[in-house]
Amino acid sequence: MKSMRLTASQFALAVSAYAFSAGVSGLLAAGFADKYDRKKLLIVFYTGFIIGTFLCATATSFPLLLFGRIVTGLFGGVLGAVSMAIVTDLFSFKQRGRVMGFVQMSFAVSQVAGIPVGLYLANLFNWHAPFLMIVGFSIVTAVFISSFLKPITAHIQESKNQNALSHLQKTVSNQTYWLPFITTALLSIGGFMLMPFSTPFIINNVGISQAQLPIIYVVMGICSMIALPFIGKLSDKIGKMYTFIIGSLLAAIMIIIYTNLIPVPLWQVIVISSLMFVGVMSRVIPATALMTAVPEVEDRGAFMSLNSSLQQIAGGIASVIAGWVIIQQPGGKLFHFNTLGYLCIGLMVACGFCMYVINRRIQRKVRINPEIKESKVELVA
Secondary structure: OOOOOOOHHHHHHHHHHHHHHHHHHHHHHHHHOOOOOHHHHHHHHHHHHHHHHHHHHOOOOHHHHHHHHHHHHHHHHHHHHHHHHHHHHHOOHHHHHHHHHHHHHHHHHHHHHHHHHHHHHHHHOOOOHHHHHHHHHHHHHHHHHHHHOOOOOOOHHHHOOOOHHHHHHHHHHOHHHHHHHHHHHHHHHHHHOOHHHHHHHHHHOOOOOOOOHHHHHHHHHHHHHHHHHHHHHHHHHHOHHHHHHHHHHHHHHHHHHHHOOOOOOHHHHHHHHHHHHHHHHHHHHHHHHHHHOOOOHHHHHHHHHHHHHHHHHHHHHHHHHHHHHOEEOOOOOEEOHHHHHHHHHHHHHHHHHHHHHHHHHHHHHHHHOHHHOOOOOOOOO
16 A cells, blocks of 8 residues: 555455456356366466466556456456365265365465565565565465366266356356355455455554564464364364354454454454454354355356355455445544444344354255265365
8 A cells, every 4th residue: 555555445446356356257157167177177267366466466556456456356266166166076064164174274374374474575575575475386386286186077977968158047046046145245245344454453543563463463373273173173063053153253242342442462462363363264164164065066166156256246345345434544543443343243143144044954955865964975185
């Protein structure tokens, strides 16, 4: 924001541009997501993601940065859907809480580690450096995917006779999927609304210096690495809905405290931030595991693409809403950040009712089809 002299609205647009373009690409990819080897889809879209990130790294103006974010989103938006479809193909419903705990742990750690690493590289070089780092690591990851991930093609037989457009239409028109789509949107808006302005808030309102930020995020990352795999196992043991409720209660309490913070010691900020982050992710893990049981096998890729698309679009909407609500003084202090917190809690309550209905449906589905519960596929580590 400082280097390119961006306003709060422009910054929110730069954040949401990725989400909106990712949402569009998810919609476009949904029709053919189940017609090809998931490994090949992953490699193709990951390559586009790397190219888009490189465009961000070389951007010299806000319009060029925005263009790079859009290109990155167009390819990156499908990656999450393909990854979730792969997880669903390989692991039974009974095991997915544990698996999602590890998957979401990687997401959580990337969120909290990205900021201190990005700040360090930006201070050492310039703001372009973090994007170049992502390009470098992504190339290494792409090589590993190409070398070690086996082809995943079992789903192709189920959908080979459908063309892309009819498959997309069939998935969208299936009313069973509508409530999960709405729930995903509510979950994403509530989860992403605080994120764009969280760091400016603790710097400008709470009085935390940029030098102290890495400490906060490193501790949050460590807490996530410890807590999230445990939460995944817990959701398989006591039930995904119960875990979701516990996480929602913890998240709601900590959001109220966090968004109303005044200048406090660093250790209090660390404790509050870590508990809030664990609470938010404790909702995401069981919710994601439940969602994977919703689609039929022939609709799995299309459902995941549409679901990911809605998630990205909802995240973009959340960033835009946050940009409208937040008012920033010339000195940097933010106003109405607590209003975002109350909006998040309202969305969490609505999401909870939706998740209850979805959970009831899935329990009936499990009773009718025990194969959903017990795996027939050998676990692949």
